[in-house]
Amino acid sequence: MTSKYIIGLDGGSQSSKATIFDTDGNVVCEATQPLAPMHTPGAGIAEHPDDDLYTSVVAAASRVMEAFPGNPADIVGVGLCSIRCCRALVRSDGTLAEPVQSWMDERLSRPYEHTNQEVAYVTTASGYLMGRLTGELTDTIANYIGPWPMDVRTWDWFDDQETFDSFNVPREMLYRLQMPGDIGGYVNAAFSSQTGIPEGLPVVHTANDKATEALGSGLRDGATGLVSLGTYIAGMVMGKEFAPDPQSYFSNFASEPYRYLYECAGIRRGMWTVSWLRDLLGTEIALAAAAAGLSSEEHLNLAASAVPAGSDGLLCVLDWLAPPNKPFKKGMFIGFDERHGYAHMYRAVLEGIAFTMKRNMDAMAAERGLDLEALVLSGGGSNSDLAAQIFADVFNVPVVRNSVRNAAGLGAAICTAVACGIYAGFDEAREHMVHRHDRFEPTPGNARLYGELCAVAGEIPRQTDPILERIHQILTDDKGAISHA
Template sequence: MNRQTLSTRVWIGVDVGTTGVRAIAYTAEGTKVCASEAFYPLLTPRPDWVEESPLQIYDAVVEVVHHTAQELRYKNKIICGLVLSTAMHSFAGLNAAKEPLMDMQTWADSRSASVVREMKRDASSVRAFYERTGCPVHACYPLAKVIWLRRNQPEVFKQMCYVGSLKDYIFYQMTGEWAVDKSTASTSGLYNAHTLQWDEEILRYAGLTEAHMPPVVATTYRSRLHEKAAVALGLPSGTPVVIGATDGVLVNVGIGAVQPGQLSGTIGTSGALRMLTAQPRVDAQMRTWCYNLVDDMWVAGGAINNGGMILRWLRDKICHYGGSALESLDIDPYDLMTMKAEHVGPGAGGLICLPCFTGERAPYWNSELRGMFFGLSLNHSRSHMIRAVMEGICYSLNSIMAALREFGPIRDIRVSGSFTKSNVWLQMLADILNEPITLPDNSEGAAFGAAVLGFISDGTLQSIADTAHLVHPKRVYRPQADTVPTYKELYQIFEHLYAHLQEEFAVITAYQNKH
């Protein structure tokens, strides 16, 4: 295929995240042609409940795809098809018509913490579950969510004919076909990473049968837009739709972190560190997870619940930078917050934030954690709090880094996500991890990773390794020798706080749930 043809043909990567969706069109050479985005709210009706409307999300998907498709026609591009990337660990019970019976529980929903607490009483079962699924026992996983629904809303559970996720719901709305990809299945806690099938024993434990579950297909599996969806999306009926994978594992592909020793680091709404592995790989201390990417490649790593969402909380609840006041002055509130953080030295004057506002996933896997500011004094300001939050999120990622170092030498860490807009935050992460951080020239990792699966599905690219030469370093942030010791000292205090407040976290969480 000649270069002119390559530059004309595009796949649209549809990246459906926790709070927003982006539709970005790419050529096989990695060139971003155009993009559109839309947002939707997280619903928090009760403590530990973090939901969103699947209907609202699909409407946002329709909006951004339609806008992107329209722009591509103006640019005379050939639309090869759509590829889906979705957030992990979502769950909603569906009725016989595959309509949601409830709002969708997100990965941040931890109402099933009591289920997890009960499961963890049997240490041998916890270990066996982890080794079979690659998923630590935690409230983020659909397994625990399903059990909670069965026990607490039995009338809804009885009506539930299908176990749905963001991926299979959107794929069904577009194609009329009920299926889920291996990547999403492997993030459910219900899928056996070794047999590559739904685990019958775990399904029985949850009160499910295989009939509740969608058929599992490869992440490069293709179907076609049915007529109703095609009209809404502004695309021809029959346009190919590749089912894709989860956003977390696609980031590695999208930023070219596809070689041994390469890691991807992300801070968006949440955050994560990940590395590729040729087979399912688990950690002796059960600190990390392992999910499928493509048939012969897996991603091992750890995700934190609390990334940019905590900075957003600070923006709205503490700094009060939301609303139209700053917009009228053409000021981005996050730029203002970053500027204020930059005026405070490393270590935030001894103020430490444990950013576990929604419990925590890796490496602690404890839904009963809560956020805290430690060391507050009269000399601390909002600027100190902003910097402490940014540093606390990096400390959380550093705790995952400790586990991944045991998987082998680290030679490159590439980053993506909204935090890459901040030089301050990127330098902070380099200093706290004490590793160079590479900002690639394409930081829209998941969307481009999805588009790559489209090009693999039609034979334009041969494998995910092809992205290694498509993505190049834009800037490298190196650890600052005079700052690293400060962060090393404060990180030890950060770890000590978690280790010595377990009982107090459990007590305050129980109190919050009663009130």
């Protein structure tokens, strides 16, 4: 039989990825295009510059097609996944009227304000990209998290007109909704000519990026958790019902119709902190890595693996990006002495990430009455064996990694396999396309130590936040601008 293939497009926070899978979920070839740095022209504004979300997808898709060793006629479809909580303001011809507002943009915390008469439609990143790839103004219901008139219980717009109107987006400015696994349109001539992807291929809706990642990670029930180690670090479990008033998590759409992803509090600029440390140390890291014939990341992981659990008392608080309602919060290391070097700092960052997610996921599990029996790691940070072992020790459960770490791309391929009839449903597709790669068992001694340190680390912000708030007040005038007097 002739092999068939699926393209998974994953537009992330730091890069756009294009991966071609076979129908068993194996990677045939892949390409990544980094996004341009975020444009931050003023306080609270964070935009993807120019048309970066689309042009980066084009660049990644064109390179993956150049690398594809098979026959393009054997590609059956394209799955599209993109970052959530973004707002795209679109002209009547489907092009951007303004740069896409990032999930970090404070305007996303407020209802839409119609100040630009060029804007004909208001949509998400996934809706905008579907329009550019196909010419169809359709979007996945499962990416409408945040400032949208969406009823998460019913998977449809609010039917109460007063509630709908409070979001300040007229219905005629919204794209037509479809379910994950629905065909949103077909590759148009323009996208085909730019990328080499055959014109006419179905382009399939998925969900928001975290939900698609959960699908591609094989998440199915509440006994297994998922931690996504990306720019934003998220902790998730799956379920079947909408939780109306949770205290320690929120109900997100899953990438399967009428299923939900429960997501605890996460870490903003999570794995970005690793890049920050690597770049801050710069030459020292680069020279040591080059001397050992390693990449900077490989060198850091090797060096930090020689540091004992607990980093000789160095703890890290991961507040590098303060939430809008607590602008005084800052990241910090606490506990330096003469023993500590960059390997300790790197390990302390990984331990701090694991401690934070342990506390957050424990709160969610307790509220939902769950006992986590295993943890799946996905995202770029999951490539670190050290990080995987630290998570196993901190959570005191087995940690597994899948063969495909770009789980969002695989989740997009699973949706496409269902839409195109390769598999009868999501369960069958997941069974055939998600494969476990390795497993890390907790180390009893480290698990006990980390249990105590995790509790201590959780106390630090309660002690330091009042000090940081005082510093913030000193440096900030009554208009909210940093004083340079």
